[in-house]
Amino acid sequence: MGNMQLPRDSVRHGDRRIAAGAGAGYDLGMGTELIFEVTEAEEGGYCATALGCGITTQGETLEELRQMVREAVASYFDKPESAPRMIRLHFVRDEILVP
Numbered sequence: 001m002g003n004m005q006l007p008r009d010s011v012r013h014g015d016r017r018i019a020a021g022a023g024a025g026y027d028l029g030m031g032t033e034l035i036f037e038v039t040e041a042e043e044g045g046y047c048a049t050a051l052g053c054g055i056t057t058q059g060e061t062l063e064e065l066r067q068m069v070r071e072a073v074a075s076y077f078d079k080p081e082s083a084p085r086m087i088r089l090h091f092v093r094d095e096i097l098v099p
Helices: 061-077
Strands: 011-014 016-017 033-040 044-051 056-059 088-093
Touching: 033 061, 044 061, 056 061, 061 088
Parallel strands: 033 088
Antiparallel strands: 011 016, 016 056, 033 044, 044 056
């Protein structure tokens, strides 16, 4: 998927990279829901970034992105009991209007 730049402190997740923020793998008191902001990448595909913790992943299709988000969350949280119970994808799309 193009040359999408992820943070230097990212880690590999399969053939993708996941940003590993401070506190990776620890119970961050997330509660039951983790929200990802999803944007369309300039070079095609999608990028998803978790709000409030350092998880970033990408996928060529929406189905691939969903799978990558699930795998990234599972990799990020060492203990299943500290992982969120629900993952929400929030799609953000810029639209430019010319007056």
